[in-house]
């Protein structure tokens with residue numbers, strides 16, 4: 001019986017740790033920015049897994065139409081393949097962050113590989129657009145103890161999110177809107193995707209259309225769309 005109880009506790013512990021290794025707001029494995037104080041009028045749109053042809057450019061047009069800036073976490077190997085899109089993101093005043101070179105799940109990688117992935121991605125971005133942000137987002141949000149320590153040793157700041165758009169499996173813009181809008185509290189960081197980690201060319205037309213609708217709605221409701229650095233500069237210590 002005691003053995004069973006220990007096994008049960010271990011299983012609960014392991015599943016809780018498993019949850020924390022992916023949970024966007026979990027802080028067990030190191031603190032990371034995931035949102036500002038709720039009730040703020042600010043919302044930050046974040047886009048992962050680009051640059052991606054043609055959806056990143058279409059998204060830039062939508063953001064420009066609404067005069068809004070966002071934060072893009074780019075995959076290094078795509079940056080190497082599509083530098084002209086990265087240059088356009090930077091030129092239009094958006095923030096560029098590091099999302100590793102090949103998008104591995106860092107939970108299972110040794111420190112040396114994690115460093116290599118981050119440094120290679122940072123180099124790809126620097127050699128394309130020069131100086132950029134010090135923001136980093138782990139693929140799938142996955143981490144284990146030590147990952148964010150390595151990130152900070154490299155001079156980067158980990159950024160998670162508190163609202164998921166589930167746009168990688170979205171059949172329509174409405175699907176994404178329905179995932180996002182019930183969760184908006186103000187001060188939110190929304191995770192969306194302009195690319196796909198598995199291969200270039202992922203269809204993100206639903207994301208692009210959903211962003212247009214979200215911007216129309218929340219700008220009319222007096223929200224302000226900001227980049228992650230803008231949101232971080234206003235955060236209170238309690239929101240860490």
Ligand SMILES: [Zn+2]
Nearest residue numbers: 048049139140
């Ligand atoms: Zn990703």
